[in-house]
Amino acid sequence: MSELNLKKKTGKLESLTDMPTHYCAGCEHGTLTRLIASAMDELGIRERAVMIDSVGCSVLAYNYLNCDHIVAAHGRAPAVAGGLKRVRPDLMIFTVQGDGDAVAIGLAELIYAAKRSTPITVFLVNNGIYGMTGGQMAPTTLEGQVTTTTPYGRDPALTGTELDASKLLAGIDGAAYVRRASLVVTELASQRGTVYTIKNLLDAKKWVENAFKVQALGGFAFVELLSTCSVNWKMSVLEAKRFVQEHTIKKFPLGLYKDTFGVEKK
Amino acid sequence: MSAPRVYLKGNEALAYGALEAGLNAYFAYPITPSSEAPETLAKEFGNKKYPEFKIFLQSASELEAIYMVLGAAAGGVRVMTATSSPGFSLKQEGLSYAAGMELPFLVADICRAGPGLGNLGPEQSDYFQSTKGGGHGSYRLIVLAPDSVQEMVLFPRIAFDLAFKYRNPVLILGDAFIGQLKEDVEFPEFTPPEYDISSWAITGAKGREPHILNSLELDYQKHYQHISRIYEKYKQVEANEVRFEDYLTEDAETVIVAFGISARIAKGVVNRLRGKGLKVGLFRPITLWPFPRDALRKLASQGKRFLVVELNTGQMVEDVILSVGKGVTVDFLGKWGGVVPTEGEIENKVRGLEVVAV
Numbered sequence: 001m002s003e004l005n006l007k008k009k010t011g012k013l014e015s016l017t018d019m020p021t022h023y024c025a026g027c028e029h030g031t032l033t034r035l036i037a038s039a040m041d042e043l044g045i046r047e048r049a050v051m052i053d054s055v056g057c058s059v060l061a062y063n064y065l066n067c068d069h070i071v072a073a074h075g076r077a078p079a080v081a082g083g084l085k086r087v088r089p090d091l092m093i094f095t096v097q098g099d100g101d102a103v104a105i106g107l108a109e110l111i112y113a114a115k116r117s118t119p120i121t122v123f124l125v126n127n128g129i130y131g132m133t134g135g136q137m138a139p140t141t142l143e144g145q146v147t148t149t150t151p152y153g154r155d156p157a158l159t160g161t162e163l164d165a166s167k168l169l170a171g172i173d174g175a176a177y178v179r180r181a182s183l184v185v186t187e188l189a190s191q192r193g194t195v196y197t198i199k200n201l202l203d204a205k206k207w208v209e210n211a212f213k214v215q216a217l218g219g220f221a222f223v224e225l226l227s228t229c230s231v232n233w234k235m236s237v238l239e240a241k242r243f244v245q246e247h248t249i250k251k252f253p254l255g256l257y258k259d260t261f262g263v264e265k266k
Numbered sequence: 267m268s269a270p271r272v273y274l275k276g277n278e279a280l281a282y283g284a285l286e287a288g289l290n291a292y293f294a295y296p297i298t299p300s301s302e303a304p305e306t307l308a309k310e311f312g313n314k315k316y317p318e319f320k321i322f323l324q325s326a327s328e329l330e331a332i333y334m335v336l337g338a339a340a341g342g343v344r345v346m347t348a349t350s351s352p353g354f355s356l357k358q359e360g361l362s363y364a365a366g367m368e369l370p371f372l373v374a375d376i377c378r379a380g381p382g383l384g385n386l387g388p389e390q391s392d393y394f395q396s397t398k399g400g401g402h403g404s405y406r407l408i409v410l411a412p413d414s415v416q417e418m419v420l421f422p423r424i425a426f427d428l429a430f431k432y433r434n435p436v437l438i439l440g441d442a443f444i445g446q447l448k449e450d451v452e453f454p455e456f457t458p459p460e461y462d463i464s465s466w467a468i469t470g471a472k473g474r475e476p477h478i479l480n481s482l483e484l485d486y487q488k489h490y491q492h493i494s495r496i497y498e499k500y501k502q503v504e505a506n507e508v509r510f511e512d513y514l515t516e517d518a519e520t521v522i523v524a525f526g527i528s529a530r531i532a533k534g535v536v537n538r539l540r541g542k543g544l545k546v547g548l549f550r551p552i553t554l555w556p557f558p559r560d561a562l563r564k565l566a567s568q569g570k571r572f573l574v575v576e577l578n579t580g581q582m583v584e585d586v587i588l589s590v591g592k593g594v595t596v597d598f599l600g601k602w603g604g605v606v607p608t609e610g611e612i613e614n615k616v617r618g619l620e621v622v623a624v
Binding site: 046047048049050052053059062066067068069070071072073076079080081082083084085086087088090091108109112 | 290291293320321323325326327329330333334335336337338339340341343345359360363367468469470471472473476477478479480481482
């Protein structure tokens with residue numbers, strides 16, 4: 001285990017292929033792919049990086065990130081990552097999971113990976129819905145939110161309330177870094193029409209880098225990233241981004257939930 | 267000089283056999299009657315005699331165990347897990363993914379009675395989900411069926427060889443009897459071979475193109491090609507890797523077909539009936555897939571009759587019927603629920619052979 005040092009890079013990223021992504025307009029998956037590629041380049045880890053592609057909209061990431069990949073079954077990415085990490089401890093292993101993948105079908109694997117302090121990095125894209133299967137309710141779907149399996153709005157009396165993965169993992173002593181960020185640009189009031197700030201993305205870039213630094217120090221790192229799914233939310237891209245600011249963020253507040261190694265202080 | 271003999275349980279022998287075969291990693295989940303395998307390995311972990319045995323971890327579920335095995339296999343090491351029937355059912359998903367991704371590793375299923383929780387006694391009722399590709403999709407496991415504690419020692423060597431040669435999961439299918447049976451065994455000298463993993467293993471894309479281990483292909487034509495290539499590989503396995511034991515079949519009028527513990531009992535019956543002047547032999551498939559179809563067909567062409575003995579309500583008998591062709595007498599004796607046939611029961615059946623399929 002050794003500390004990773006950042007070297008700023010500009011221009012084309014070596015960790016990114018030339019393949020255009022399949023993501024829908026306004027989707028933040030592409031943003032996260034870019035942030036990960038940038039972190040891989042700047043931390044100099046591309047040649048030992050392995051992505052465990054999980055089932056959901058991130059499953060085709062092997063087309064975009066220029067590193068080794070294993071495509072896991074639904075929910076099992078942390079287990080696959082844990083198996084590989086133990087036999088190849090020098091690899092930098094990460095996964096991008098959706099909320100259905102990580103918080104519903106794969107919750108046990110996620111919790112136990114954290115509980116054992118498995119040195120891996122998990123990025124959770126929380127867009128409150130099953131995106132790839134066409135917009136069904138996820139554990140993170142907001143109360144009252146309409147999905148194809150909650151056509152009259154999510155009823156907590158029937159399905160329970162939203163499951164907060166960051167809060168849950170912060171309570172697991174093996175997790176070294178738990179951070180909730182947002183990949184959604186924020187609207188600012190302006191005289192000249194609508195203006196957006198990318199502060200969230202600049203912050204998220206740092207947390208993504210931290211998540212790799214924590215792994216290099218031997219810790220389990222988890223970064224949850226609030227995102228939109230305008231297509232399945234049946235909203236315009238801009239409405240969806242506004243929805244996150246007005247609703248999602250209130251239920252899932254951004255913040256640092258745990259930082260055992262103090263990487264955010266450095 | 268012969269190797270020293272040791273008195274071991276089947277499950278312990280499996281563990282030591284795997285260690286002697288160069289086991290690097292084991293991911294465990296306890297289930298009776300297979301748990302002595304992980305317990306033995308946990309005890310031996312750190313023993314300087316096995317410097318290559320670097321990872322032992324108890325997982326939180328059968329699912330987590332098989333996916334940890336899958337992840338470690340992607341790293342190109344020798345990895346295994348053992349389970350028993352209810353756990354083996356849970357592992358089917360992972361085995362399907364691993365076959366689609368062409369990953370080499372070893373799984374042992376110490377079969378117990380089912381369905382559901384069943385009980386802890388021996389059955390051979392996992393034959394179907396072992397040999398037909400128990401998960402989704404067109405795939406096979408290479409299946410080895412030991413009939414003794416000695417074979418529990420030796421089969422991990424064969425299993426890892428086949429797994430790496432064909433890049434496919436290999437299953438050792440035992441049963442509660444073979445797993446719990448205690449016999450004295452020997453460990454012949456063995457040096458685990460090196461396998462070339464450079465073209466596929468996940469080691470980091472340094473100085474090479476990325477390796478992508480994947481069972482997903484959204485383009486139908488490309489997926490057709492992928493499965494076709496795996497299918498061709500399976501034809502090679504069928505052509506080259508069939509194993510069976512032929513015991514006194516040459517002049518036999520009746521051939522008992524059985525594997526695992528059933529074959530062990532049947533062998534006793536053959537010896538007993540030979541002593542009484544009856545021409546009876548035993549045909550024991552060692553690879554349940556690839557199934558020794560041609561060898562059975564050859565015996566059938568010599569006019570022999572067959573009695574299939576299994577610890578289930580009739581599974582391998584279907585493959586025997588398919589193998590011998592039309593017009594051949596095939597009878598079946600099954601016991602289930604943990605009950606094992608006595609030699610007397612098998613003897614009576616041989617004497618009064620009935621036709622269940624012609």
